[in-house]
Amino acid sequence: MTGALAAFHEDRPLPGDAIPFGSNSLQHGTAVFEGIRGYAGVDGPALFRLDDHLNRLLDSARLLGVDHDYDLAGLRAHVLSAAAGHGDVYVRPLLTTLDTALGVDLRALRFTLVTGLWPVPGRDVRPSRPARLTVSPWRRPSTASFPVRAKATGSYANSALARTAAVRAGFDDAVQLDPVSGRVAEGTVTNVFLVAGGVVRTPWLADSVLAGITRDSVLRLARDLGLTAEEGPVTEAELRDADEVFLTGTASELVRVGRVDGAEYRAGPVFDALAEAFRRATTGPDEHGWLTPVPA
Ligand code: PMP
Secondary structure, rough: OOOOOOOEOOOOOOOOOOOOOOOOOHHOOOOOEEEEEEEEOOOEEEEEEEEHHHHHHHHHHHHHHHHHOHHHHHHHHHHHHHHHOOOEEEEEEEEOOOOOEEEEEOOOEEEEEEEEEEEEOOOOOOOOEEEEEEEHHHOOOOOOOOOOOOOHHHHHHHHHHHHHHHHOOOEEEEEEEEOOOEEEEEEEOOOOEEEEOOEEEOOOOOOOOOOOHHHHHHHHHHHHHHOOEEOOOOOOOHHHOOOOOEEEOOOOEEEEEEEEOEEEOOHHHHHHHHHHHHHHHHOOOOOOOOEEEEOO
16 A cells, blocks of 8 residues: 555554554554545445455454454544544554564463554546466475464564565565375465456365465355356466466455466456456446445
């Protein structure tokens, strides 16, 4: 997400926008967070799949063993108040510690919610060139090394290594592999889909993959469209031989992939149909119960 931070909202007053230098989360990457999209929408501003994001935040905190005072209703009230009055926006609730105790024993630390908002340009002004990807030499963290289902700030050093190396080599982004199976896992901040013989496929969660909320939405939208949509093991060869490839994520939405290293993919009908279904699902009318209105 580029551009200036538009607003900042926290439960405990901070000195300006500052997180203390000694914050354990800043020093050791121990914060957990979510990325949620707000859309201006045909029925007014709303957040997409808010409770699903907040339940994943609660799971991330539990998986990392961090101590906080929030339940789902408390998180929801905080985030809705932070997002009040905003339409097209990226919302970043961060459960971070402001305690300045160093060390990696998290038991004595209290975590508090701080939410930042970034404005998002409308869809029509964003570049639509298909992405050029490379398979990264940096594999995802192993499920034996880290709870990969948790969105923790520290694990994004791995994504940053993979993305930065790919961009330095002239690509837009990287595909990362599962460290044990060597199969396709995900993008650096996105999930990966392929279409082969009309069937929509994405790597299963048995590999080192974040359970993306856009991924789940796309699987459901594909089935609504009458397509077969499957989760399963995906090899590099299957990715290479696919008819269509695309990435999914809250900030990126659906991004068509034009090539992965030497393999090229055509613009295809399945991506177009899913992108249109996703546009309707996010901007309304709300047919799935996925939109939570934000206060004016
Ligand atoms: N994988 C990774 C590593 C991510 O950071 C993200 C972004 N949250 C995703 C996948 C996509 O998840 P979602 O659709 O929930 O944004």
